[in-house]
Amino acid sequence: MKSMSYEFTKGLVKNNPVFVQVLGMCPTLAVTTSVVNGLGMGMATSFVLVSAALIASIMKSLVPGEVRIPVYAVIIATFVTIADLVLRAFFPPLSVSLGPYVPLIVVNCIIMGRIEAFATRNGPLPSVVDALGMGAGFTLSLMVLGAVREIFGNGSIFGFDLFGPSFNPVLVMIMPAGAFLTLGVLMAIFNAVKESSKTVLISAEKPVEA
Amino acid sequence: MKKMLIVLTLVMALSGLVLAGTFAALTERIEINRERALQASLAALFAGADEPSFDQLDVADPTIYRGTDGAGDLLGYAVRVVASGYNGPISMLVGLTPELDEIVGLQVVENIETPGLGGRITEAGFRSQFAGLDPTRALRSVRNIEPDPSANQVQAISSATITTEAVVAGINQKTPDAIEAIRRAER
Numbered sequence: 001m002k003s004m005s006y007e008f009t010k011g012l013v014k015n016n017p018v019f020v021q022v023l024g025m026c027p028t029l030a031v032t033t034s035v036v037n038g039l040g041m042g043m044a045t046s047f048v049l050v051s052a053a054l055i056a057s058i059m060k061s062l063v064p065g066e067v068r069i070p071v072y073a074v075i076i077a078t079f080v081t082i083a084d085l086v087l088r089a090f091f092p093p094l095s096v097s098l099g100p101y102v103p104l105i106v107v108n109c110i111i112m113g114r115i116e117a118f119a120t121r122n123g124p125l126p127s128v129v130d131a132l133g134m135g136a137g138f139t140l141s142l143m144v145l146g147a148v149r150e151i152f153g154n155g156s157i158f159g160f161d162l163f164g165p166s167f168n169p170v171l172v173m174i175m176p177a178g179a180f181l182t183l184g185v186l187m188a189i190f191n192a193v194k195e196s197s198k199t200v201l202i203s204a205e206k207p208v209e210a
Numbered sequence: 211m212k213k214m215l216i217v218l219t220l221v222m223a224l225s226g227l228v229l230a231g232t233f234a235a236l237t238e239r240i241e242i243n244r245e246r247a248l249q250a251s252l253a254a255l256f257a258g259a260d261e262p263s264f265d266q267l268d269v270a271d272p273t274i275y276r277g278t279d280g281a282g283d284l285l286g287y288a289v290r291v292v293a294s295g296y297n298g299p300i301s302m303l304v305g306l307t308p309e310l311d312e313i314v315g316l317q318v319v320e321n322i323e324t325p326g327l328g329g330r331i332t333e334a335g336f337r338s339q340f341a342g343l344d345p346t347r348a349l350r351s352v353r354n355i356e357p358d359p360s361a362n363q364v365q366a367i368s369s370a371t372i373t374t375e376a377v378v379a380g381i382n383q384k385t386p387d388a389i390e391a392i393r394r395a396e397r
Contacts, residue, residue, distance in 0.1 A: 030325065062217060063217055064213055064214045064217060066214060067214050067217065067218055070218065071217065071218065071221050074221050074222060074225050075221065075225065077225075078225035078228055078229060081229055081232075082228070082229070082232050085232055085233060085236045085240070086232075086236065088236070088240045088243065089236040089239040089240050089243070090239070092243040092246075092247070099322065099325055099329070100297070100322050100324075100325070101325075175326075176326060
């Protein structure tokens with residue numbers, strides 16, 4: 001078995017859900033018009049991911065294989081509804097700006113993907129650590145996307161004005177097209193950095209031939 | 211086979227129980243938030259008014275709010291209109307002048323229309339088209355031509371004709387009854 005720190009950190013870089021696995025693209029592209037939206041969507045998804053992974057890993061021997069998908073779908077939908085109600089009760093502005101994307105967490109493939117690929121094959125603790133790592137990777141990726149789009153498209157970050165009234169925002173960045181442009185550029189940078197660090201690691205491991 | 215039934219039934223029953231509990235615990239707060247959003251929308255209809263306050267007229271359908279300012283002067287009326295949009299109900303407020311001869315504005319309180327398409331009914335550019343139109347005659351949404359406000363026309367949102375037409379139809383359906391009801395209630 002691999003170490004807990006590996007199970008956590010693999011979701012951040014090696015198997016980053018957005019930039020490497022390219023999962024959950026609908027919320028990634030749609031809600032990242034600002035950092036706060038990215039953070040809110042990331043936290044809500046992480047909550048559902050961790051809760052569902054925990055329950056699924058505990059119940060894995062009880063659930064017959066034929067009905068596992070409906071059972072997990074019900075569990076996921078339950079936690080999504082809880083997240084939606086909590087957002088409405090305590091964070092109404094965030095709930096309005098995330099709109100219909102909160103109920104759509106139900107069909108986010110990261111969650112069913114981690115349950116099928118990890119939680120049903122591992123114990124509760126590793127499953128929760130794996131889900132936390134994936135959730136953190138998802139949240140951070142959404143926040144980076146949101147930050148880039150908010151800075152260029154609105155001239156602000158976390159709602160704070162950066163450049164003053166003379167700044168002319170690049171409106172396309174907060175439009176849907178800006179989401180694709182930003183995601184493509186960030187994905188290229190992310191994978192370029194990942195590749196180059198891998199070659200450094202490999203060359204460091206190889207003994208220098210005399 | 212038997213195990214399958216038992217597991218599915220138990221999971222469904224448990225999740226139902228958990229959801230009922232969560233809903234019961236949070237519903238009061240959600241209602242308070244909804245009421246706050248409604249008051250904010252009402253105030254936005256009569257922006258610029260001094261200390262506006264709103265009370266509901268004693269009319270069963272539609273729901274009508276009577277707005278007065280700090281000095282007690284009548285600001286106008288707001289009619290609650292619920293249209294059936296593309297994805298679900300669109301809850302709106304239509305503001306009317308005290309004389310009931312002009313729409314002062316439109317506010318969208320709640321909607322689940324597609325963001326970026328039908329969701330754009332919340333944008334000022336769309337809503338401002340309704341100010342100054344005649345509530346006693348039917349409104350119309352137009353495409354491809356410049357809308358004529360004197361003919362009660364509004365421009366439909368591109369790729370969201372169904373949502374726009376739902377908004378217009380909802381207003382057309384409720385405002386004549388509302389004007390009648392206000393006249394009766396205020397006599």
